[in-house]
Amino acid sequence: MALTDTERRGTGLAPVPRRPVTRRRQFTGRTALTLFLFMVPAIAFVGMFTYYPLANGISMAFRNYNLNDLSDTSWVGLKNFSTLLHDEMFRGTVKNSVIWVAGSLIPQFLIGFTMALWLRRKFRFRGTYQALVFFPWAVSGFLIGILFRWMFNGEFGVVNDLLMKTHLISTPVPWLADAKYAMFAVIIANVWYGVTFFAIMILAALQSVPEELYEASAIDGAGKVRTLFSITIPAIRTTLALTVLLRVIWIFNSPELIFGMTGGGPANETHIVTSYMIQVTQEGDYGRASAMGVMVVFVLMLFAVFYLLSIRPRKAMR
């Protein structure tokens, strides 16, 4: 809602009413039937092509289900899970996932926050500026991966060229061929891709902070840093927390960029759990792939619950 209101404030349109104009009323017979029919297609589609395969996928996690040998699809309990936990490669992808999420999230957050603070004050062409930096959002992670694969190319890549021209490096770096650098390069690309999302969400939140708070803090003689930590951050804490939560889940679940940029290589050094899961799916071992999926959902849910619990008490304190 925040963005809607503030954007309208700028254009001189009437503000959107705070309370949605929903009528809570009874409806019977014909109306009820019509409304039911309105809902049926949406529910049917999502049920058939999302929830049914999902339930089936979860059941596969506990079965021996390999497309290359469907003669025995019996229930095997937790076997798929224990196979994975003993799989060196899987354990490597867990470690990589943590590096990938933390390494992408922290810079995205810091740069996005800074951009949002810079964009808070109105200036000429702010709208155009926002539209321009918003562009990466229209491009799929997979294509971003291809773009950066070309830029980080060891021989003809523009990144090496620029770094050598500015004398930051003296010889070309084989970014994507060397395990030492590959994860770093992939993370750089992902930071580039995700900064805008943070900037937009935080900007929307910033614009809902009442101006009086800033006036009061200015009268009290608070400096910039003090204002940031005592006024701005507490006021938008909830949005910050939710944005971070959604981003962690999203980054974890988005292996497209990795697919486009390195395909998980070199030597699986950039494979994260979800990209490995897709590879295993494509190889046909649905049981093992599903077990990975179940673990991903389980861990993310646990994370979400703990995370939400940990930010709650502070919210109550203010």
Added chain:
Amino acid sequence: MIRDYSTGGRIARFAGLGLCLLITIFPLYWILVTSFKEPGTIFAYPLKYWPSDWSLANYQGLFEQSNFAVFLGNSLLVSFVAAAFATVISLLAAYVLARFEFVSKGAVMGAFLVTQMIPGFIALGSLYILMTKLYLVDNRWGLILVYVAVSIPLCTVMLRGFFENVPASLEEAAMVDGCSRLSALFRVLVPVMTPGIAASFIFNFVNCWNELFLSVTLMNSDSNKTVPAALNGFISSYNIDWGSMSAAAVLSIVPTMVLFAFASRYIVEGLTAGAVKE
């Protein structure tokens, strides 16, 4: 107004914003420039930041060496039809979810939102099996059905946000004048909400246009592949032809960027209104 920056602070701020813009635009500029270089110049050293020999050779090569026109056509058909169906279906659902209270409303909204949290490709394997049973593997209409289903949840949430900005008295007046609910919806509400509906359609279209894993899994013959799946094929081949690849990348990015430029404002509005509501 927020406190005034000092002149130095202001210069620093605009320098920072300028740098961010430069970094955002550069990769897109670079792939564009690469796509217009002579195949020889792409691998020439030193790198050319502004080519002297603009050429369409890469585009020509792309269309001659692959079925790229077919891939583009498939992507257009699949994305357009899926986005249109998903928008209409979501519009009906969003109307009900925005205007009425009923017992299972929370459950429906919850079920839609949860689909955004879990990795959709957990279901990739079993979806493939389902589609095999329906004889819809390697079939563009099969992919369309799946894309419709994938697009509905978020589109519904977005449209619901737009509906809540329109007073209910509008369609009630139309119904008093004798319109049925459906015709009130399409004759009165839809015209008022055109920008939001267009943005939702574009959002769906761009998402379908960009989708990779479902397309790779469900489509295997060359005549049915969409653009992302075809690009994935180019990557898997041992040596990437970077000239054709950049031409293909540009062709697949430009349409979505143009559409997005028109609708991004409403898309952000719809997403924040629908999702960040108390």
